[in-house]
Amino acid sequence: MKKLVLMAVAVMLILAAVVAWETTREPAREPLPVNTRMGGDFTMTDQRGEAFHSDALKGQVVLLFFGFTHCPDICPATMARMTQLYKNLEAAGQADDVQMVFITFDPERDTPEHLSQYLTWFHEDIIGLTGSEEQVEQVAKQFGVVFMPVGEDSQGGVEFAHSDFVYLLDRESRVRKLYPVDADLKEMQDDLLTLL
Amino acid sequence: MICLRCFDRVRALGPLLALSLAVLAPLSHAGEIDEPELLIDNMWLRAVPPVSSNTAGYFSVTNTSDEPVTLLGFSTDIAAAGELHTMAPQDDGTRRMQRLPDVPVPAGETVHFAPGGHHLMLFRLTRPLEEGEQVELCLEFDVTAPYCLPFEVRR
């Protein structure tokens, strides 16, 4: 009887060890699927006032997000989180081939100069893009971004309703994943590293 | 600070209560837990670049009393105007800011003002805010004197 109990305990210990090993082991990562419905070439103006073609992003893994600098809640929150992610990558020596890109859909107020002042405060490596209304509309369409001026707020400022995803682009500028604004930074970093 | 609205309510409850509240009110506004009824914590303002003229403030309020309380607004020296806002989801999947006339805090419940949801909207900052500094905001409720508390500026 004693032997039986001992054997049962031994079997259970082995099982527990196997389960523990299985669950702590890094799962083999499936490559991120390519989103073929989004993306494409675009031309805009960067925060130095110079023409910017999307070809300049090829070879880099890109974190792309849209917004407007007069937005006080979601956009600065996203900016702060993406900057944090980038700083984490920098600290790990993994940021060299990573590029953050912010595209405004409020070109009237977000002039290159304003964008430059706004973005530099977060991080000097962020590319800020503005352009004509047509250019903004085109790039928004390419990435399925919905934005709409919704009239003035009570203080006379134009307000936009907008979708607020962050786009992860691979070295060939293909969209590989979309994240909600409150996505887990560690998950984003892990995903991003698979593209480097 | 004297809140006339509060005294209106108090008057209805009788002069004796009014007197006791008037005596107690000045004692009740120190630190995060001030007053038996409302517990306010996690107060912060979002640090924004100096070129930004608007920002948002966040906090949590717990109503530990058995009476409903309503947040009516707030005041501060550092912005030309202040409003209660929320982010309202639209039919097309986008979200937009929307002004709230007031925010009820039911008895026994906690209401969170947090990024992506309710926020205190500060319009036209009178000066750029420094990360780490404490800024005083006075939250105005219907049945209490204003709660004037430090909000930490952070990213």
Ligand SMILES: [Cu+2]
């Ligand atoms: Cu707002």
